[in-house]
Amino acid sequence: MKLIRDLFKDYRFAVAFGIVCLILLLAILSAFSPYDPRNAYQTPRGLPPSWQHPLGTTWLGQDVFWQLTFAVRNSLTIAIIASIISRLIAIIVGVLAGYKGGIVDRVLMSIGDSTLTLPIFVVLVLVSLVLRQWVRQLVNLGLLLAFFAWAWDARVIRSQVLSLREREFTFTSVLSGMGSFKLIFKQYLPFLLPVVFTTLINNMSWAIGMEMTLSYLGLGIDPSIPTLGTMIQMAIYRQAIFLGLWWWILSPIAASVLLFVALYWISLSLSEYLDPRARMQRIGGKQ
Amino acid sequence: MRFVKRHLIPRLLQYFLVTFLGLTMAFVLPRLMPADPVEQLITQMQAVGAGISPEHREEMMRTLRQLYGLEGTLWQQYVIFWKKLLSVDFGPSLFQYPVPVSKIIGQSLPWTLGLLFTTTAISWILGNLIGGLAGYFHYKKWPKLLDGAAMLLRPIPYYIVAMLVLIFLAYVFPIFPLAGGIGIGVRVAFNLEAIKSLLRHAALPALTLVIVGWVVNFQAMKLIVQTVRSEDYVSYAQFAGVKDGIIAFRYVIRNAMLPQLTQLGLSFGQIFAGALITEMVFAYPGIGWILYQAVLRADYNLIMGILCISIIAITTSILVLDLVYPLFDPRVRYR
Numbered sequence: 001m002k003l004i005r006d007l008f009k010d011y012r013f014a015v016a017f018g019i020v021c022l023i024l025l026l027a028i029l030s031a032f033s034p035y036d037p038r039n040a041y042q043t044p045r046g047l048p049p050s051w052q053h054p055l056g057t058t059w060l061g062q063d064v065f066w067q068l069t070f071a072v073r074n075s076l077t078i079a080i081i082a083s084i085i086s087r088l089i090a091i092i093v094g095v096l097a098g099y100k101g102g103i104v105d106r107v108l109m110s111i112g113d114s115t116l117t118l119p120i121f122v123v124l125v126l127v128s129l130v131l132r133q134w135v136r137q138l139v140n141l142g143l144l145l146a147f148f149a150w151a152w153d154a155r156v157i158r159s160q161v162l163s164l165r166e167r168e169f170t171f172t173s174v175l176s177g178m179g180s181f182k183l184i185f186k187q188y189l190p191f192l193l194p195v196v197f198t199t200l201i202n203n204m205s206w207a208i209g210m211e212m213t214l215s216y217l218g219l220g221i222d223p224s225i226p227t228l229g230t231m232i233q234m235a236i237y238r239q240a241i242f243l244g245l246w247w248w249i250l251s252p253i254a255a256s257v258l259l260f261v262a263l264y265w266i267s268l269s270l271s272e273y274l275d276p277r278a279r280m281q282r283i284g285g286k287q
Numbered sequence: 288m289r290f291v292k293r294h295l296i297p298r299l300l301q302y303f304l305v306t307f308l309g310l311t312m313a314f315v316l317p318r319l320m321p322a323d324p325v326e327q328l329i330t331q332m333q334a335v336g337a338g339i340s341p342e343h344r345e346e347m348m349r350t351l352r353q354l355y356g357l358e359g360t361l362w363q364q365y366v367i368f369w370k371k372l373l374s375v376d377f378g379p380s381l382f383q384y385p386v387p388v389s390k391i392i393g394q395s396l397p398w399t400l401g402l403l404f405t406t407t408a409i410s411w412i413l414g415n416l417i418g419g420l421a422g423y424f425h426y427k428k429w430p431k432l433l434d435g436a437a438m439l440l441r442p443i444p445y446y447i448v449a450m451l452v453l454i455f456l457a458y459v460f461p462i463f464p465l466a467g468g469i470g471i472g473v474r475v476a477f478n479l480e481a482i483k484s485l486l487r488h489a490a491l492p493a494l495t496l497v498i499v500g501w502v503v504n505f506q507a508m509k510l511i512v513q514t515v516r517s518e519d520y521v522s523y524a525q526f527a528g529v530k531d532g533i534i535a536f537r538y539v540i541r542n543a544m545l546p547q548l549t550q551l552g553l554s555f556g557q558i559f560a561g562a563l564i565t566e567m568v569f570a571y572p573g574i575g576w577i578l579y580q581a582v583l584r585a586d587y588n589l590i591m592g593i594l595c596i597s598i599i600a601i602t603t604s605i606l607v608l609d610l611v612y613p614l615f616d617p618r619v620r621y622r
Contacts, residue, residue: 012438110308113305114305114308114309114312115312116556117305117306117309117556117598117601117602117605118309118312118313118598119556119559119560119594119597119598119601120556120560121560121563121564122560122563122578122590122593122594122597123312123313123316123594125578125582125590126316126317126590126591126594127316127317129582129585129587129590130317130587205442209444209446209447212444212446212447213444213445213446213564216446216567216568217567217579217582217583218582218583219582232450241454241458249454250454253447253450253451256447257443257447260442260443260444260447261438261439261442261443263442264438264441264442265438268438
């Protein structure tokens with residue numbers, strides 16, 4: 001409880017938390033949508049915002065507000081799949097490399113380092129082009145993104161495990177007969193979770209951004225499934241700006257900007273909370 | 288001589304190893320995929336309505352396999368891949384058949400490099416200068432305002448920034464052209480008209496890259512300067528009555544520059560990807576735009592070529608930055 005109260009003292013966390021709650025509410029509202037997001041021509045085309053259609057309607061006769069609820073839900077789903085799976089890979093690789101050391105460490109880390117030097121964006125484009133049909137599903141795109149996002153965190157976790165391995169309590173546990181698995185889960189994981197949680201949020205934001213960029217290229221998700229990316233892409237493709245339907249294109253852009261800012265602020269105040277030195281640095285105090 | 292033995296040679300070895308691994312991954316990745324690009328291409332052609340008889344289909348598949356370097360065992364393919372790579376031959380492009388991929392890339396590379404280097408330089412210098420001053424005078428009002436702006440801008444990806452810049456500065460207020468690298472009918476030459484047209488077309492993509500890059504440098508520099516500022520030698524200079532401006536520039540910012548230089552090397556890959564995305568949005572005729580075209584036409588050879596070139600470009604630029612580093616830091620003289 002004290003943790004939560006401390007976090008809310010930071011205005012950024014409070015604001016970001018509010019925005020995230022709003023966005024989650026939007027995502028939940030999608031369950032009550034009166035329209036099916038896949039069908040077109042359910043409303044008059046291109047109406048400006050009004051009481052009946054809070055964010056107007058698209059040129060395809062869809063209600064922007066209800067479309068947006070589905071988009072937010074689907075984008076969050078991709079982000080959560082991508083970030084959780086990639087964190088799992090990062091923990092496994094990082095702990096293995098750090099704990100085993102030697103040849104395992106060297107092989108795992110050089111694989112990770114090479115994925116870091118790869119221009120991931122171009123690789124993602126290539127892979128999702130070859131696997132065009134496969135990545136059209138939400139879950140598959142999440143998995144694909146997860147596969148390219150673990151390397152940096154694995155490195156961080158490895159360095160932490162390296163230092164934990166030398167601590168007193170490791171020797172105590174090993175000498176008192178604790179198995180490696182139990183040692184890692186019971187003793188190491190609590191140390192690793194804060195880092196994992198902060199990077200999880202950063203990774204979610206990366207995954208949402210990548211999904212949008214891939215959608216712009218016509219890769220990634222099936223365009224008839226609304227996500228923030230496909231919604232923007234559809235609006236561009238149907239010339240929303242030339243038609244003057246600004247509410248069609250600006251609504252998903254505004255929603256995603258809010259989401260990005262909120263996620264960033266949460267991760268910022270969390271990492272400052274976890275590392276008080278960073279907080280002191282920010283306000284310019286002496287260390 | 289000791290510098291060569293102890294630093295240059297290991298660093299070069301590491302460079303070759305990483306480039307080699309990266310390129311090998313570029314070779315392996317598309318081959319791990321369950322889908323066959325050749326088969327997909329033919330299915331796509333048939334879907335558009337091209338009538339292909341079974342015999343023709345076989346022949347086409349063989350020709351395409353050869354073009355894509357997908358013939359023979361995996362090992363043979365790998366040898367061919369390296370042979371072609373070393374002779375800078377990525378095969379013909381499908382999108383402008385039969386122009387070789389290397390020629391298309393060669394034509395668009397100067398555009399990307401020009402855009403990338405100028406914007407990286409501008410945003411690095413601007414971000415560090417303003418970030419440094421903001422960190423030094425952090426108790427004043429304007430750094431706090433800038434900090435707030437940076438916190439709003441930082442999380443927004445290149446794609447969205449580019450989109451917003453395009454909507455507001457090209458559609459709503461049509462100050463700048465919508466797309467392209469130079470005006471229609473204007474040739475790239477060294478005269479006033481061509482240069483004006485070039486600059487006008489480069490303005491928006493450059494603005495996008497500077498906005499994003501500036502924020503990253505600003506935030507990092509501000510943090511570093513705030514730390515350096517609380518060091519004893521700074522307080523000493525203050526007590527000795529050295530002017531604030533001189534302390535800020537000569538004592539503090541100069542010291543804080545160095546980690547920023549390393550940061551530049553590390554983040555180069557990201558900046559590069561950002562430049563590609565920006566070019567796509569603004570239809571700027573660089574590598575990013577070519578990549579966009581290649582994706583639309585499923586041009587496998589061209590994408591492989593772009594991937595290999597980008598891997599080499601990124602590892603090389605990191606190498607160069609690493610080797611240049613001691614020139615800037617008198618404390619890191621390789622001894």
